[in-house]
Amino acid sequence: MNLSGILPLLAEHPIYNSFLTDVREGQSDRAPLSLYGPARAVLVASLARELGSTIIYMVARSEHARQAYEELQVWLPPASGLATVSLLADPDSLPYERIPWSRETRQARLSALAALARRDRGSGPLVVVASARALMQKTLPPRELKLATRLLRAGQALDLSETLLRWLGLGYRTDAVVEEVGQVSRRGGIVDIWPPNMLWPVRIELFGDEVDSLRLFDPTTQRTIPEARHVHEVMIGPASEALPRLGALALERMADLDLRPMHPPARNELEQQREQLRESTGFKGQEWYIPYLYSQPATLMDYAPDGALLVVDDGAEFMTLVSELEAQAAQTQRDLITGGDLPANPLPPHLTWNELKPLLESRRPILLGHGDLDGRTAPGASPLARHFVPGPRYGGQVKQIVADVEKQHQAGHRTVLVTRQATRLADLLEEAGQIVTVEEDLLDPPAERALRLVKGVLDEGWVLRGLPAGSLHLYSDAELFGWTKPSRRRAQRPRASAPEAFFADVAAGDYVVHMEHGIGRFVGLIKMPMDDGSVREYLQLDYAMGDRLFVPVHQADRLSRYVGAGEQHAPILHRLGAADWERVKKQTRKAVDDIAADLLELYASRETTEGHSFSPDGVWQSELEAAFPYEETGDQLVAIESVKHDMESSRPMDRLICGDVGYGKTEVALRAAFKAVMDGKQVAVLVPTTVLAQQHAQTFSRRLAAFPVTVEMLSRFRTAAQQNEVLKGLLDGSVDVVIGTHRLLSKDVTFKDLGLLVVDEEQRFGVTHKERIKQLRSHVDVLTLTATPIPRTLHMSMTGVRDLSTIETPPEERLPIQTTIAEYDETLIRQAILREIDRGGQVFFVHNRVRGITQIAKRLERIVPEATFGVGHGQMPERELEKVMLAFAEGEFNVLVCTTIIESGLDIPNANTIVINRADKFGLAQLYQLRGRVGRAAVRSYAYLLYDRNQALSPVARDRLVALQEASELGAGFRIAMRDLEIRGAGELLGRKQHGHIAAVGFDLYCRLLAKAVEDLKEGKVAGGRLQVAAEAGEPDGDGKGANGSERGERLAGRADAVGYDDPMAPAV
Structure with missing residues (x-):
């Protein structure tokens, strides 16, 4: 959305023009303006447009800085060409911590610094937004950044060996494939590199010692971006603010470090990193050495060019926060030294307030808020602030909105409405x-008496009085409907492909299964010359x-990674041509024929039973969906349409929605529930915990408030009298939607006309409850939601006896969760909690037992006295637990010390750190669900898996923790389920009697055979096919994902036939 057309109106305002003149001439007294908060971003945008210079916009807290950055992109969008807007991200670590920075942080920070360093090239206006933490952090000097940045042009000479060494000295690391910022890869005369200052990686093709071509490519597909096929020049900067090439200088400055307090592991790590500095090579966590790499480390203010304008959101808040962060840094230093993790005399990685304040005051900053840099509050609002006032709050009262718009029109005012409900409005x-036309952007100023309606989202609106012709009324959904703006979504977030990403995850040395030849060990990818002179790639087993x-790459779908016996039991390799494999397959085929018949019998009633055929969507359904305050992902829309299609069919629905935690499954269920209610049917939503029932009830009530739908909850959070009222309502039909725990499955619960059952995390229910659910399945529509499918559910989905929708696309601002495995350490816990509450967030601390949880909370209060705590567990009185959970959701305290009661579905976007005590005592799927309670906002999230330092981890427990740490990519639920299956062995897939068959042929082939048996019983065979690949699988612009090429081949083969071939037993061709 582009609202830049409003900016010229601001320039017409006489008070603003007077203020602008003072700024240009340096005559402003720079007293605090006391400007209305939502109007501050538009003022900064207007200053950038009118002055055409660089603006450094300082916002105290991290979350508010990101919000300001997003808002500025509405007023100065990249496509407008008015200005460039950058965000200098906070460092991921607290001062003195030895924690590596994420690639997103490196990219955001270096992009902002590079944009400032290029100002002398005559670029247009630039706005850089930074928080207090970002400003305090020391960084590389501008001179070093300029020296490390070089222009690369097509046609220029390039000494590749020298250039690669130089890049390593700038912090790049070599990898087989470039998928992340800071990587470089070489394949013959082709070099891929992803500089942090660029949005896309660059593919450099050489002809001898000359750059033949430059192209940008997509790291998720490795294919050239069509519109960037021919790039003439690129600017390649360093991969880190810590330049390894200066390692020798850093070692000289580190000569006086006192290592005596450090315990042996920390000292050994420091020595290893010293050796890497000596060799001028990069490593994770190298940013810790910034104070040693440069004789005079810089800050953001050193990058601000002469004439740059400094704007501070609120001076008093900024001063207070910097002072608090400074004190916390000193405490962190003491804790780390005491804990043996830090030398006794480290150099500070940050500036103090006494160092920062003169730098800020020398720039004579514009203070938008109420306080100055000395902490004093302005006595009153400035003339400009008195003309920016809040808009009225209508709360969805459309008649009043229409009446006020008409009044504004009659009075000659301009009105701009920015809403997601633009068509309805x-x-x-x-x-x-x-009569008004819905617009996507507002590129020209609204005329006098004009009403403009823009489809989009804005944090909040305002009213600007005193224009030459009337006032300007800008209203957002906050004023119109009381909605807050959702997190901004960003394109191009890599996603985990499931199950392909798992099955293709084969490394050299892994056991694999070939459909015709049995279990072997994968060696790697080799190239063989053909008779016609071409080269073809093969997978060696x-x-x-x-x-x-040697298996041709195009037949890679005949292979799968072996999963089945459990990691402690290696499978036996087969011999080529022997009869053993054929005998094993024959036995397995007989077993799957039997179980396929059982499965189909189980689901046969669904195929033959005549159910209710729901009506097509009505007007109210469209209005409900238009009110969803987020952009639906593509997968989410497909899932919604599939559910609606099932409901409109006469066959009872039985669909599984599989999506990672926080991917929007609840919204799919809510729309299905509303569709059922609109047809006069009742809906039951079954959830595993009372806390989740409470949250779902709030979500459904809030979303359905504008419609005549009665939503109730049935759980132990309700008194006996309240439960009886709900039961009466279900019986007489006055309750439309009921949300509850297993209480819903009790015999005394009777519905007047139940039409839809939604089951959230079915695997969490016991055998008796599952039997009751199975009874309901035969005559009502059933929608099951799951984040981590247990092997049984995954298997049923894969074999086609249950309809499946997968939501694999994450909300695109979502970042992977940084997961740390560590011994229980109070210093680590303190740092984790402080890091989160410093940025305005909240923390879950999970303790695995109710006994002792109060003592744990008291101990945490001593460790982190700056934080506030609450305790929640399943044995608390219902009312007390409800009160605690609601208080935490509303931000009344910082840290919730709790049991696994938070495991399923709890959604608190402001909680973005979770500490799991004794994580080795949890199952993998349970850990995955717990970790999924964080990472639901557009900020980096952290998970700490702690174990007892006095007890050795069992191999299985260690495997589970490592598996969770490795599955950090977004959408890893399928991978987690498969990894859990691999660790435990596949015996529980369909009962112990199937364990031997799965172990004998591997999980993947077992599922293929079962799918084939099901199809045979259904008499619905599908002809197979083969894809001939003419090009070499290793071509530079192909689908390559690694040196072994296995994923590349799996994708190529998978396009021919989803199962592989018509008959998995067919002989090899």
Whole structure:
């Protein structure tokens, strides 16, 4: 959305023009303006447009800085060409912490610094937004950044060996494939590199010692971006603010470090990093050495060019926060030294307030808020602030909105409405005689008496009085409907492909299964010359007795990674040509034929039963969906349409929605529930915990408040009298939607006309409850939601006996969760909690037992006295637990010390750190669900898996923790389920009697055979096919994902046939 057309109106305002003149001439007294908060971003945008210079916009808290950055992109969007807007991200670590920075942080920070360093090239206006933490952090000097940045042009000479060494000295690391910022890869005369100052990685093709071409490519597909196929020049800067090439100088400055307080592991790590500095190579966590790499480390203010304008959101708040962060840094230093993790005399990685204040005051900053840099509050509002006032709050009262718009029109005012309900609002305005066109952008100033309706989202609006012709009324959904703006979504977030990303995850040495030849060991990808002179790639497999098999890449779908016996039991390799494999397959085929018949019998009633056929969507359904305050992802829309199609069919629905935590499954269920209610049916939503029932009840009530739908909850949070009222309502039909725990499955619960059952995390219910759910399945529509499918559920989905929708696309601002495995350490816990509450967030601390949880909370209060705590567990009185959970959701305290009661579905976007005590005592799927309670906002989230330092981890527990740490990519639920299956063995897939068959042939082939048996019983065979690949699989612009090429081949083969071939037993071709 582009609202830049409003900016010229601001320039017409006489008070603003007077203020602008003072700024240009340096005559402003720079007293605090006391400007209305939502109007501050538009003022900064206007200053950038009118002055055409660089602006450094300082916002105290991290979350508010990001909010300001997003708001500025509405007024100065990249496509407008008016100005460039950058965010200098906070460092991921607290001062003195030895924690690596994420690639997103490196990219954001270096992009902002590079943009400032290039100001002398005559670029247009630039606005850099930074928080107090970002400003305090020391960084590389501008001179070093300029020296490290070079222009690369097509046609220029390039000494590749020298250049690669230089890049390593700038912090780049070599990898087989470039998928992340800071990586470089070489394949013959082709070099890929992803500089942090660029949005996309660059592919450099050489012809001898000359750059033949430059192209940008997509790291998720490795393919060239069509519109960037021919790039003439690129600017390649360093990969880190800590330049390894200066390692020798850093070692000189580190000569006086006192290592005596450090315990051996920390000292050994420091020595290893010293050795890497000596060799001028980069490593994780190298930013800790910034104070040693440069004789005079810089800050953001050193990058601000002469004439740059400094704007501070609120001077008093900024001063207070910097002072608090300074004190916390000193405490962190003491804790780390005491804990043996830090030398006794480290150099400070940050500036103090006494160092920062003169730098800020020398720039004579504009103070937008109420306080100055000495902490004093302005006595009153400035003339400009008195003309920016809040808009009225309508709370969805459309008639009042229409009436006020008409009044504003009559008075000659301009009105701009920015809303996600633009189409609906346009219809209502038209009924009242106001004809208005819905616009995507506002590129020109609204005329006098004009009403403009823009489809989009804005934090909050305002009213600007005193324009030459009337006032300007800008209203957002906050004023119109009481909605807050959702987190901004960003394109191009890599996602985990499931199950392909798992099955293709084969490394050299892994056991694999070939459909025709049995279990072997994958060696790698080799190239063989053909008779016609071409080169073809093969996957090499080793079998028993020295046998060796070479599989063409295009037949990679005949292979799968072996999963089945459990990690502690290695499978036996087969011999090529022996009868053993055929015998094993024959036995397994007989077993799957039997179980396929059982499965189909289980689901046969669903196919033959005549259910209720729901009506197509009505007007109210469209209005409900238009009120969703987020952009639906593509997968989410497909899932919604599939559910609606099932409901409109006469066959009872039985669909599984599988999506990672926080991917929008609840919204799918809510729309299905509303559709059912609109047809006069009742809906039951079954959830595993009372806390989740409470949260779902709030979500459904809030979203359905504008419609005549009665939503109730049935759980132990309700008194006996309240439960009886709900039961009566279900029986007489006055309750439309009931949300509850297993209490809903009790015999005394009777519905007047139940039409839809929604089951959240079915695997969490016991055998008796599942039997009751199974009874309901035969005659009502059933929608099951799950984040981590247990093997049984995953298996049923894969074999087609249950309809499946997967939501794999994350909300695109979502970042992977940084997961740390560590011994229980109070210093680490303190740092984790402080890091989160410093940025205005909240923390879950999970303790695995109710006994002792109060003592744990008291101990945490001593460790982190700056934080406030609450305790919640399943044995508390219902009312008390409800009160605690609601207080935490509303931000009344910082840290919730709790049991696994938070495991399923709890959604608190402001909680973005979770500490799990004794994580080794939890199952993998349970850990995954717990970790999923964080990472739901557009900020980096942290998970700490702690274990007892006095007890050795069992191999299985360690495997589980490492598996969770490795599965950090977004959408890893399928991978977690498969990894858990691999660790435990596949015996529980369909009962112990199937364990031997799965172990004998591997999980993937077992599922293929079962799918084939199901299809045969259904008499619905599908002809197979083969894809001929003419090009070499290793071509530079191909689908390559690694040196072994296995994922590349799996994708190519998978396009021919989703199962592989018509008959998995067919002989190899």
